[in-house]
Amino acid sequence: xxxxxxxxxxxxxxxxxxxxxxxxxxxxxxxxxxxxxxxxxxxxxxxxxxxxxxxxxxxxxxxxxxxxxxxxxxxxxxxxxxxxxxxxxxxxxxxxxxxxxxxxxxxxxxxxxxxxxxxxxxxxxxxxxxxxxxxxxxxxxxxxxxxxxxxxxxxxxxxxxxxxxxxxxxxxxxxxxxxxxxxxxxxxxxxxxxxxxxxxxxxxxxxxxxxxxxxxxxxxxxxxxxxxxxxxxxxxxxxxxxxxxxxxxxxxxxxxxxxxxxxxxxxxxxxxxxxxxxxxxxxxxxxxxxxxxxxxxxxxxxxxxxxxxxxxxxxxxxxxxxxxxxxxxxxxxxxxxxxxxxxxxxxxxxxxxxxxxxxxxxxxxxxxxxxxxxxxxxxxx
Amino acid sequence: xxxxxxxxxxxxxxxxxxxxxxxxxxxxxxxxxxxxxxxxxxxxxxxxxxxxxxxxxxxxxxxxxxxxxxxxxxxxxxx
Numbered sequence: 001x002x003x004x005x006x007x008x009x010x011x012x013x014x015x016x017x018x019x020x021x022x023x024x025x026x027x028x029x030x031x032x033x034x035x036x037x038x039x040x041x042x043x044x045x046x047x048x049x050x051x052x053x054x055x056x057x058x059x060x061x062x063x064x065x066x067x068x069x070x071x072x073x074x075x076x077x078x079x080x081x082x083x084x085x086x087x088x089x090x091x092x093x094x095x096x097x098x099x100x101x102x103x104x105x106x107x108x109x110x111x112x113x114x115x116x117x118x119x120x121x122x123x124x125x126x127x128x129x130x131x132x133x134x135x136x137x138x139x140x141x142x143x144x145x146x147x148x149x150x151x152x153x154x155x156x157x158x159x160x161x162x163x164x165x166x167x168x169x170x171x172x173x174x175x176x177x178x179x180x181x182x183x184x185x186x187x188x189x190x191x192x193x194x195x196x197x198x199x200x201x202x203x204x205x206x207x208x209x210x211x212x213x214x215x216x217x218x219x220x221x222x223x224x225x226x227x228x229x230x231x232x233x234x235x236x237x238x239x240x241x242x243x244x245x246x247x248x249x250x251x252x253x254x255x256x257x258x259x260x261x262x263x264x265x266x267x268x269x270x271x272x273x274x275x276x277x278x279x280x281x282x283x284x285x286x287x288x289x290x291x292x293x294x295x296x297x298x299x300x301x302x303x304x305x306x307x308x309x310x311x312x313x314x315x316x317x318x319x320x321x322x323x324x325x326x327x328x329x330x331x332x333x334x335x336x337x338x339x340x341x342x343x344x345x346x347x348x349x350x351x352x353x354x355x356x357x358x359x360x361x362x363x364x365x366x367x368x369x370x371x372x373x374x375x376x377x378x379x380x381x
Numbered sequence: 382x383x384x385x386x387x388x389x390x391x392x393x394x395x396x397x398x399x400x401x402x403x404x405x406x407x408x409x410x411x412x413x414x415x416x417x418x419x420x421x422x423x424x425x426x427x428x429x430x431x432x433x434x435x436x437x438x439x440x441x442x443x444x445x446x447x448x449x450x451x452x453x454x455x456x457x458x459x460x
Contacts, residue, residue, distance in 0.1 A: 001403050002389070012443075015446070016449055018449060019449035019450065121427045121428025122427065124428075146426055146431065150428065153429065205432040236451075238451055239451045239452075242454060252452065252453060253452070254452060256435070257434050257438040258424050260432070266414070270412075
């Protein structure tokens with residue numbers, strides 16, 4: 001596939017890995033967080049950590065929308081569809097098996113009679129609303145800035161079609177706020193080493209490379225925006241090593257084929273019209289973060305499912321054995337969780353990080369990193 | 382969820398494009414993109430094209446990679 005295969009060329013990967021090995025300074029440890037779950041999966045899938053010198057540690061970040069949604073918000077969606085038989089709840093497939101309180105999921109809600117439908121685009125939810133004027137169609141909207149513009153466009157489409165039976169349960173969250181949270185309460189604040197970030201790729205197509213200037217300057221950390229192919233990641237890590245060696249901390253764009261400095265301005269304008277900042281929002285792992293999420297702006301409040309159905313948020317704890325919260329903060333790796341791969345597997349997950357195709361636990365499980373990591377530790381000793 | 386893939390635009394009808402996504406044909410909204418044409422590649426996410434892939438930037442990046450270097454490094458730019 002064009003723009004995929006050529007960025008997976010193994011000879012180029014070796015050249016980049018050699019360049020990284022040549023660039024690291026002897027005796028100096030390097031620790032980088034890849035923010036996106038998509039990057040975590042690429043690192044694991046292509047075995048990239050094995051190509052890196054042992055002095056480089058990759059810490060997995062919170063950039064997985066399904067993972068950071070707290071249990072209480074999922075409980076709201078489950079309660080909505082069970083208590084309101086008129087509701088058709090539309091959701092992305094990733095959310096179906098995420099456990100809520102008491103192990104309930106959207107899938108179990110569906111088996112109990114709740115009308116839950118999987119969609120791949122919010123447009124499908126609008127089409128369902130048009131097709132079923134006697135029902136209330138609610139889009140369970142989650143995601144970072146990548147997924148926010150499509151939700152905004154769906155709301156505008158519902159408005160244009162005069163649909164009064166469509167609404168959105170809005171859980172959209174913001175990346176720069178999460179980077180701040182990592183630095184103030186996560187691995188960046190707990191004394192662990194964090195030398196820089198592999199910056200989000202898809203999010204940046206919308207918000208642009210310039211959106212990270214403030215965070216990079218405030219925390220004095222290099223941020224290199226990366227694509228999702230293996231050689232994209234190796235090149236980005238090379239750029240981070242280079243900045244650290246030079247004592248620099250700036251934003252660099254290694255995904256310039258898709259990311260512009262100012263991002264996608266049409267998408268930004270649409271989001272600014274439809275959404276407004278929430279005062280605060282709870283994230284799994286990162287806690288309650290001010291100004292970190294969106295809700296419907298005035299003028300579009302009639303599309304707000306939380307208003308329409310008087311849905312109230314109650315904070316609920318994770319499963320007590322689940323280490324997702326520490327993993328999302330970058331404090332633990334999946335192999336440090338005592339239920340990883342035993343009580344918690346992709347088939348019967350206890351936490352969101354094992355469910356999502358962007359979750360760190362799912363990546364470790366799918367690509368056998370728990371075995372490799374143990375072998376690498378033994379070899380290092 | 383946040384995953385997005387490059388797809389080639391085959392045809393455009395108003396605000397909707399038909400794309401080839403790794404062999405699958407599917408409709409994609411161009412609500413956020415102007416000035417794209419059949420033959421262009423776009424990054425597709427939940428039914429929307431988010432950005433156009435710039436062939437010149439891709440070529441530039443590939444040639445730097447093959448030299449084991451990166452944007453800004455070959456030129457010795459220090460920002």
